[in-house]
Structures are given as structure tokens and as C-alpha cells.
Amino acid sequence: MKAVLDNVGGNYKIKKKGSFVRSIKRDVLLYVLLLLPIAYIAIFKYAPIYGVLMAFQDYNMFQGISGSEWVGLDVFNFIFHQNSFYRALANTLVLNFLDLVAGFPAPIILAILLNELRHVRFKKVTQTILYLPHFLSWVIIGGMVYLMFSSGGMANSVLSSLGFGKIEFLSQKTNWLIMYIAVGVWQSVGWGTILYLASIVGINKELYEASDIDGCSRLRKIWHITLPGMKSTIMVLLILQIGRMVSIGFDRPFVMGNSLVSEYSDVISTYVYRIGIGSGDFSQATAVGLFQSVAGLLFLVSANFVAKKIGEQGIW
Missing domain, CATH: 4.10.290 (Bacteriorhodopsin Fragment)
Structure with a gap:
């Protein structure tokens, strides 16, 4: 046998x-x-x-x-005793949290609105226009923002011609924070709608036909059919977004920031650039990068765990 x-x-x-x-x-x-x-x-x-x-x-x-000398955790001990590191970390968390609050719902709402459009040609043109900012580099966007919203920019020129006083959009801390979030949403919202539109396309059309027979309004269709059909995509992207809470791109805060708002604009990416490239301390820069990766992994695992606990679909 x-x-x-x-x-x-x-x-x-x-x-x-x-x-x-x-x-x-x-x-x-x-x-x-x-x-x-x-x-x-x-x-x-x-x-x-x-x-x-x-x-x-x-x-x-x-x-x-x-050939370099091994020092163990001394580099981390030095970093964790620096006030500048904690300021950069706090700014990173605050800016990412505000991006999450303002920027995460925006593509969902936009995708639903685009899906409700009945004129196909107008819908395609609108989608194309909304996608375009994603393909612009932050250097170009930063130049556009400066030309429009600086002290002598287009926006203040219009305000002055109307008899209003100038507004310091880029040098006053609260105004800069609003501009930072608004420009970020404008740049990413169109591209972010692609996944949500794809999830809407995958919803069974018979559900909409049945709701028409029952006499449901558009708002009821959105609330009871469209949003539940998008739920799995929303949860996955939300978990991934939470996993990036400690990570932040270099281009956007570096281009839009200045010395007058460094209290808000100095984030981990600019901190790594300053100590790594500017000061030549590659050990510190690597240590901060490793801290970012570990913290991001913890955020990702925690968000996925919470999603599973409340009965939602996670990413694994």
C-alpha cells in the first residue's frame, strides 16, 4: 500500500x-x-x-x-531628546490628520456627484479637468500658489481693487494651514475619484432598477445602494491612509513652507532633509526614516485590527 x-x-x-x-x-x-x-x-x-x-x-x-563604528541605539536616544524632532512629528500628525478629515471624504463625494451626471460628454470633460492637477509637480503648483496668494499676488490685488485689506495667505500661520489643506485637496481629489468610480461601476444595476420601481429618490439611492456598494473600497483606502499618518511627502511642505510659518511647515520629511542632506548626518536621517516605517506599520496594523473588530473588511 x-x-x-x-x-x-x-x-x-x-x-x-x-x-x-x-x-x-x-x-x-x-x-x-x-x-x-x-x-x-x-x-x-x-x-x-x-x-x-x-x-x-x-x-x-x-x-x-x-567600516563605520557601531553605536547601537545611541542615535535614537539623541533624536528622542531633540525638541525639533517632536515638533516635526507633531506637525506631521496634525497635517496628515487634517488631510484625512478634509481630503478623504472629498473624492467620495465627487465620485458620487460625477456618477449622478446624466450628460455623458459633460461628465467626461469634467473628469478630465479634475484629473489634471494630479499631473502637475508641486514645484509648479507652489509657483502658482505664490503668484495668486502672495502679498502682492492676484488675490490680494483683486481684494485691494474692491476696497478690502490684504490677507496674508502664505505668511500668517492659520491662513497658511488652510491654504496647505485646500491646495492638497484640489491637487488630489480628482485622481482619488478613479477608484471610487470603479467601485460604483461594479454595483449591480438591478438594485437601481428595483429602487426606481419602488419610487426611491436619488438621495435614497445614494444612501442605501451607492454608499454601501463603495464601503469595502472606502475601508481599504481609509486603512491605508491611516497607515501613512507618520509619513508625509517632501515636496508639498517644502515648496509651500517658508520661515514665517516654519512652526507648522517643518515636518519629518523636511527634518530628515535638513539633518541628512543639509548637515550631512546620515545616521540621524536613517534613524528617523526607520522610526517612520515602524510607526506607520503600527498605525496600519492597528487600523486593520479595529476594522476587523467592528465587522468591516480589512486589507488582509
Whole structure:
């Protein structure tokens, strides 16, 4: 009996191996195309992980990672005693939280509004116009914001011509904070609607037809059909957004910030740039980056755990 089972198992392994080889031969071009993204991930995502060792060293660029002195957690102890680090961390959390509150619902609302449009051509033109800001670099957007909202910009010129006083949009702290969030929402809201529109397209059309028969209004259709149909997509994107609470892009705060609002605009990314590139302290910069990654992972796992506990779909 054992010999029979061994023989069957051996035949199964041979068949499995043969089917794998056949699939390689059949889809060889697809596997060749797959090599490029795999190489990209391996080179630019996994290979740099070796550099994390700098966070535990007194790194010397002339001696390299292998020749630099190992100092353990001394770099982290130094960073965690710096007031500038905690200010950058607090600013990062505040700006990301405000982005979450103001920016996360915006593409959901916009996707629903676009879905309700009946004129197809107008809908396509509107979508195209809304997507365009996503393809502009923050350097260009920063220049546009400065030309329009600086002390001598277009907005203040219009206010002056109407007899109103000037408003310091970019040099007064509260006004700068409002501008930062508003410009961020404007830049990302159009692109963010793509996933939500895709989830709306996947909703069963028979539900809308049944609601028409029952005489439901548009608002009731949105509340009872569209939003529940988008719920899984909303939860996944919300969890991912929470996971990025400690991470923040460099371009936006660096371009829009200035010395008058540094109390708000100095975030972790600009802090890393200042101590890493500006001061040449690569150990500190790496340590802060590692802290960001670990904290982001904790936020992501916690958000996914809470979502599971309340009966929603997580990301794993």
C-alpha cells in the first residue's frame, strides 16, 4: 500500500512539475514582462534595506557601512531628546490628520456627484479637468500658489481693487494651514475619484432598477445602494491612509513652507532633509526614516485590527 501511495505521490509531483514547465513555455512572454517590475522592486525597495544599518552606526561616508563604528541605539536616544524632532512629528500628525478629515471624504463625494451626471460628454470633460492637477509637480503648483496668494499676488490685488485689506495667505500661520489643506485637496481629489468610480461601476444595476420601481429618490439611492456598494473600497483606502499618518511627502511642505510659518511647515520629511542632506548626518536621517516605517506599520496594523473588530473588511 505504501509503495502504491509513494508511486502516486511521485506521479503527482512529476505531473505538477510538468504542468509548471508547460505554463512557463506557454506564457513565456508574460513572465519576461514580469521580470521588469520584479527587478525594480528588488533593486529599489529591498536592496536599500541594507542601509538601515546606518541608523545604528556613527556613519562615516568615507568608511562606508562596513567600516563605520557601531553605536547601537545611541542615535535614537539623541533624536528622542531633540525638541525639533517632536515638533516635526507633531506637525506631521496634525497635517496628515487634517488631510484625512478634509481630503478623504472629498473624492467620495465627487465620485458620487460625477456618477449622478446624466450628460455623458459633460461628465467626461469634467473628469478630465479634475484629473489634471494630479499631473502637475508641486514645484509648479507652489509657483502658482505664490503668484495668486502672495502679498502682492492676484488675490490680494483683486481684494485691494474692491476696497478690502490684504490677507496674508502664505505668511500668517492659520491662513497658511488652510491654504496647505485646500491646495492638497484640489491637487488630489480628482485622481482619488478613479477608484471610487470603479467601485460604483461594479454595483449591480438591478438594485437601481428595483429602487426606481419602488419610487426611491436619488438621495435614497445614494444612501442605501451607492454608499454601501463603495464601503469595502472606502475601508481599504481609509486603512491605508491611516497607515501613512507618520509619513508625509517632501515636496508639498517644502515648496509651500517658508520661515514665517516654519512652526507648522517643518515636518519629518523636511527634518530628515535638513539633518541628512543639509548637515550631512546620515545616521540621524536613517534613524528617523526607520522610526517612520515602524510607526506607520503600527498605525496600519492597528487600523486593520479595529476594522476587523467592528465587522468591516480589512486589507488582509
